[in-house]
Amino acid sequence: RKEVEQDPGPFNVPEGATVAFNCTYSNSASQSFFWYRQDCRKEPKLLMSVYSSGNEDGRFTAQLNRASQYISLLIRDSKLSDSATYLCVVNSNAGKSTFGDGTTLTVKP
Amino acid sequence: DVKVTQSSRYLVKRTGEKVFLECVQDMDHENMFWYRQDPGLGLRLIYFSYDVKMKEKGDIPEGYSVSREKKERFSLILESASTNQTSMYLCASSLYDRGVNYGYTFGSGTRLTVV
Numbered sequence: 527r528k529e530v531e532q533d534p535g536p537f538n539v540p541e542g543a544t545v546a547f548n549c550t551y552s553n554s555a556s557q558s559f560f561w562y563r564q565d566c567r568k569e570p571k572l573l574m575s576v577y578s579s580g581n582e583d584g585r586f587t588a589q590l591n592r593a594s595q596y597i598s599l600l601i602r603d604s605k606l607s608d609s610a611t612y613l614c615v616v617n618s619n620a621g622k623s624t625f626g627d628g629t630t631l632t633v634k635p
Numbered sequence: 636d637v638k639v640t641q642s643s644r645y646l647v648k649r650t651g652e653k654v655f656l657e658c659v660q661d662m663d664h665e666n667m668f669w670y671r672q673d674p675g676l677g678l679r680l681i682y683f684s685y686d687v688k689m690k691e692k693g694d695i696p697e698g699y700s701v702s703r704e705k706k707e708r709f710s711l712i713l714e715s716a717s718t719n720q721t722s723m724y725l726c727a728s729s730l731y732d733r734g735v736n737y738g739y740t741f742g743s744g745t746r747l748t749v750v
Contacts, residue, residue, distance in 0.1 A: 558736040569725055569741035570678075613678075617736050622668075627677035 527552060530616050532626035539633055543604045547629045549614030550596045559590055561599050562613040564628065570613055573599075604633045638662070641726050641742035648749050654713040656745050658726030666729045667709035668739070669693075669701065671722040678725065684709055716749045723747075 532549045539545050551559075559576035574581060576588040576597050587600040597616075601608055614626035642657035660667065668683040670693075680693030682701040690701050698720060702710045709728075713720055723746050727739040 560738050562739075569744050570739075571741070572738040575738060615738075622680070622683060623739065625670075625678040627675075 528626075529553060529618075529624045530614055530626040532612075532614050532629050534627060534629060536630040536632055539604055539631070541604055541606060541633055541635055543633075544600065544602045545604055545631060546598055546600045547612055547614075547631075548596055548598050549616075549626050550594075551614075551616045551624075552595070553616070553618045554592075554595060556595075556616045556618050558617040559588075559597050560615040560617075560623075561588055561597075562615055562625075564611045564613055566610075570625075573612070601631075604631075606633050606635065609633045639726055639728055639740050639742040641724075641745050643745050644743065646745055646747045648713075648716050648747065650717060650749055652713075652716045652749075654716050654747065654749075656711040656713075656724055656726075656747070658709045658711070658742055659707050660709075660728040660740070661707065662728070662730070662740075663706065664728040664730050665706070666731055667703065668727045668729070669699075669709065669711045670725045670727065671695070671720075672725055672744075673722050681711065713747075716747075718749050721747060721749045 561573040562570040563573045564570040576590045580589040585602045589598045611628040613628045615623045639660045669681045670678045672678045684703045700712045726742040729739045730737040
């Protein structure tokens with residue numbers, strides 16, 4: 527079993543839709559959690575950190591459920607520019623991260 | 636903004652060549668990492684470093700070595716390039732301060748082809 531698992535998708539949604547991605551992790555000692563966005567043939571870029579209390583940045587909401595060992599990303603009012611691959615990242619040791627394989631989102635007009 | 640610069644965007648090398656991939660960051664981060672990314676396999680950690688002259692093996696270190704002589708520079712070395720090392724190589728740096736991990740900043744990647 528992989529340390530970090532994501533549904534690869536693809537998720538194909540119309541503009542304006544709400545879409546949610548989940549990511550599960552196996553190490554209960556994991557300490558910090560992130561979502562990254564990666565555009566085609568580009569490097570991953572940090573989208574947001576994920577905290578136990580949940581956090582929101584505009585149309586994006588991230589949540590952590592430690593008991594069930596998963597994190598989620600919710601995107602409201604999807605834009606064409608949200609089309610990308612979203613990577614879930616889990617840190618078990620100081621500074622070292624394990625990446626999920628990513629979930630591909632395509633937002634269509 | 637942190638900037639992580641990788642020396643080459645595209646590189647073509649011959650089998651058996653020694654290959655150097657350079658990475659420089661400008662924000663005084665202690666932590667630096669080398670990953671490779673392949674379709675269907677995601678990002679896999681090759682080596683990382685928490686400080687100058689320190690290095691730790693990641694998940695797939697075989698066939699690679701690293702050098703960290705200065706804090707801002709982390710080099711990945713392919714001792715004898717092979718075709719299965721054709722990949723996208725991504726360097727990253729991160730700040731880990733008083734128990735808080737602030738996430739990675741990646742370079743724009745080096746797409747290496749070994750022929």
